[in-house]
Amino acid sequence: MSKEILRKIYRYNRYFKKQHERIFDIQTGDIPVIVSAPHAVPVLKKSYQKPGESFTGALAMYFNDVLNVHSIYSLNLGRRDPNRDRKCIYKKTLLDHTLQHNIKYVIDLHGATNSHGFAVDLGTNLSQSIDPNLVGDIILALNYFKVTPVTENSVFKATRSSVITNYISTLGSDVQAIQLEISKDFRDPFHQPEKFLNLIDALQTIILIMERAANAKSRVNYQIN
Incomplete structure (x- = not known):
């Protein structure tokens, strides 16, 4: 099973090595969760090219395939940065999609270097973008599958209004969002396959918790109405 999962991941990851004219792809699912990977490919800055955040796009594709979550991932950003630019077609499309399909949770995947000292840093706009009780369950899932250490709003707080997590949770009616900054050690299936598989197990559990x-919540709203 583990080898089959990794083969799928490698296949999905090759998709991001190809040349694409489209800025991004968006895939529809049937559960009210969407996985976003805005930095799956490089971004051109003024004086350098910021590398893509490896395997974040492959993870978004994987969970669309395996769990039928909605997913969106960049393919050709050029100088566009969906997590920084105030006006951005990626963010606008993501917001429209969440509202159109009654999506309740956005998981925004990012990559971080190992130098920060965490396995995952959860960005919640200082607990404003998502229910803190749900964050507790997310931390438990990550700890259970040994994706540790986990920090919250340690380095990447998602406080800027242009950040996807902040943007979606502020403008999306009844939509909650969380930014997951994942260290390189847990995004390296070639050299750290066990850690990568642990990450997949943890993310799968988090998606099911959100579902x-x-x-x-839908049952409660129905009873109230």
Whole structure:
């Protein structure tokens, strides 16, 4: 099973090595969660090229395939930066898609270097973008699958209004969002396959937790109405 998962991931990752004219792809699912990978490919800065955040796009494709979540991932950004630019077609499309399909949770995947000292840093706009109780469940899932250490708003807080997590949770009616900054050690299936598979197990659990929370909330709203 592990080898099959990794083969899928490698296949998806090759998709991001190709030349694409489209800025991004968006895929529809059937559960109220969307996985976003805005930096799956490089971004051109003024004086250098910022590398893509490896395997974030492959993870978004994988969970669309395996769990049928909605997904969106960059393919050709040029100088566009979906997590920094105030006006951005990626963010606008993501917001429109969440509202059109009644999506309740956005998981925005990013990559970080190992130098920060965390496995995952959760950006929640200082607990404004998502229910803190749900964040507790997310931390438990990451700890259970040994994706540690986990920090919250340590380095990448998602406080800027142009950041996807902040933008979506502010403008999306009843939509919650969280930014996951994942260290390189846990995004390296070639050299750290066990850690990468642990990450997949943790993310799968987080998606299922969100699906359950969304369904429970829908039942409550139905009873109130």
